Amino acid sequence: MKRILIVDDEINICTLLSRFLGKHGFKTESTMTGAQALKMLKETPFDLILCDYRLKDTDGAQLLNDIRALSPQTVVIIITGYSDVRIAVDMVKNGAYDYISKPLYPDEILALVNKALEHPGSPAPQPAQAAPAAPAADAPHRPQPSGGTQNGGQYVYGESEPSRQLIRELTLVAPTDYSVIIFGETGTGKESVAHLIHDHSSRKSQPFIAIDCGALSRELAASELFGHEKGSFTGAIGTKIGAFEQAHGGTIFLDEIANLPYDVQVALLRVIQEKQIRRVGSMKEIAVDVRLIVASNENLFEAVQKGKFREDLFHRFNEFTIHIPPLRERGDEDLRSFVDAFLSQAGKELNKPEAALSEEVWECFRNYDWPGNIRELKNVIRRASLLTPAGKEISVAALPLEMKAGKMMRQPAAAAPETAPANQQDEPNLPLLDDNDLKSVALKAEYNKIINVLKEVKYNKTKAAQLLNIDRKTLYNKLRLLNINY
Known part of the structure; x- marks a missing residue:
């Protein structure tokens, strides 16, 4: 039975590769550090080592040299991220059998491992994509669903x-x-x-x-x-x-x-x-x-x-x-990817040019919590694209009420003068909400009532919920909607 050592500082990759290769007849062991890998190699011979290029205590180039010094017959395959592909190509020239890019595909790993163990003495022939030429050829092949997802659109990947x-x-x-x-x-x-x-x-x-x-x-x-x-x-x-x-x-x-x-x-x-x-x-x-x-x-x-x-x-x-991380934890780069994809979809659905977002809307998007996540973002984009005339930028006026309210309620606290009376500081200034709109009036009244009750109970949310005759979950939802941070 061939022995394989997996070296990666991500425990889930070690675990999954160990289980997957174990199911296919290999004896596997794993470690998260280069130092421990060398110690294990001194004590036990391994036929092949799968080694991540970036480790916490060393890098793949140094570890490859140490492995070759200790055990020249051991086959080494480098696991690398997209940004390290060129380095990995150089490592193949310096004695590694081959490299494989993240994200990892088990079937691809199994094929490469079997091939390497069949001919351990010769390096793998380098495919065209290994040459340091077009970045697109080096990029990992991400899975694509055979059918549409997310209401007909293809799955959108993030970069965070x-x-x-x-x-x-x-x-x-x-x-x-x-x-x-x-x-x-x-x-x-x-x-x-x-x-x-x-x-x-x-x-x-x-x-x-x-x-x-x-x-x-x-x-x-x-x-x-x-x-x-x-x-x-x-x-x-x-x-x-x-x-x-x-x-x-x-x-x-x-x-x-x-x-x-x-x-x-x-x-x-x-x-x-x-x-x-x-x-x-x-x-x-x-x-x-x-x-x-x-x-x-x-x-x-x-x-x-x-x-x-x-x-x-x-x-x-x-x-x-x-x-699956919520949208608010995925960073601006992911938010922009999703927005671009949904703007394109909305343009095709409405049969008009793809709209662009104003800087004010981008700021609003970045500061919003997105409780409905990607589904909510898609619906907001579709609605705003419908309301925006062709050739115009999407403005804050095209956003839903709760997003406009949240944006405007953040402004008075920072802008309110210190000399203003307390009741004036508490009154939310919502210029984008129509004073004749019953929803707008109710939103302002609700904001004032919650602020006053919170002050009355010294910001004890349990007591505030009791006085308002709502449960704590409902109170927290309203605090988030109205952007009240206490």
């Missing part, structure tokens, strides 16, 4: 570190048959990620079936998931094929899984264990082969602790978890 981490995890787990939990806030694109996983798995030519568990009633959940026979209950006028049967050979995506009724969770656990379903009203067992991807905007582990979700079912799902 959270986005890159998401892609790294996705490309590692997609070719496997692991069950996956996708966790993220509303509107972050959980179903789009599920589509990408399916489209880059061995099941991509088979069905992808999505079910919104939040829309399933207790009475109909079993029928939707497992099907029913004619006459099995009132209204069952014919035989129905359930989602699991429809997805046979492919992938089933269960969105908002935390909302699934508890008794249906019991039936689902049995299906996962036995790989068989039984339609409602039938005694016949039907074998099903599906890959499970589930999504939730609620932390499933916390739901288990509260008794809302079965612990055994959680562990059945939890072979791999992907966290």
Whole structure:
């Protein structure tokens, strides 16, 4: 059995590569530092080393020299980011067998490892893309879904570190048959990620079936998931094929899984264990082969602790978890990527030139929290594009009320003169909101009331919520909407 050492300062890459290569008959070990790698190499011979170029205690070039001095026969493959490709090419000239760029594709790694171990003495022939020529040839091939996502548009990738981490995890787990939990806030694109996983798995030519568990009633959940026979209950006028049967050979995506009724969770656990379903009203067992991807905007582990979700079912799902970062954590570069893509889509939908954003709108976008994330951003762009005449820039006036209110409410606190009376400082100045608009008037009144109550209770939000006769969650939502920071 060939022995492989994986050296990478990202523990999830070490773990996934170890498991993946282990499943294909290799003996693997891993470490996160160059020093430990050399120590392990002194104690145990390795046939091949997969080594990240950038490590915390050294770099790939130095580690390659040390490895060659210790064990000349060991094959070294460099793992590199896009920005280090030229360096990696030089390392191949200096004795590395080959390099592979992030994000990593397990099938590509397996093919390269097998090839390297078949002919360990000769370097790999360098493909055209390895030459330090066109940057586009060096760029990592990111997965693209076979069908449209996000209401018909292709998946939009970000360039921030959270986005890159998401892609790294996705490309590692997609070719496997692991069950996956996708966790993220509303509107972050959980179903789009599920589509990408399916489209880059061995099941991509088979069905992808999505079910919104939040829309399933207790009475109909079993029928939707497992099907029913004619006459099995009132209204069952014919035989129905359930989602699991429809997805046979492919992938089933269960969105908002935390909302699934508890008794249906019991039936689902049995299906996962036995790989068989039984339609409602039938005694016949039907074998099903599906890959499970589930999504939730609620932390499933916390739901288990509260008794809302079965612990055994959680562990059945939890072979791999992907966290999709909210839009507010993805940085300006991601925000600009999404905005550009949605502006282009909106222009095509409306059959008019793509609009541009004014600097004032960009500032508003950068300061907004985006509670609805990518879905909210897309809807804001579509609305603003519709309201903006062709050839004009999108202005703040085309934004939704809550965004305009949030923008204008930030201004008085900074601009209010110190000598102004207290009641004048508290009054929000909203010049872009129409004083004759009932929504605008209500928004101002609500702002004033919340500010006054918060002062009365010395900014104790629990007491404020009680006095306002609302729960704390509602209060926090209003504080965010009105941009009140206390």
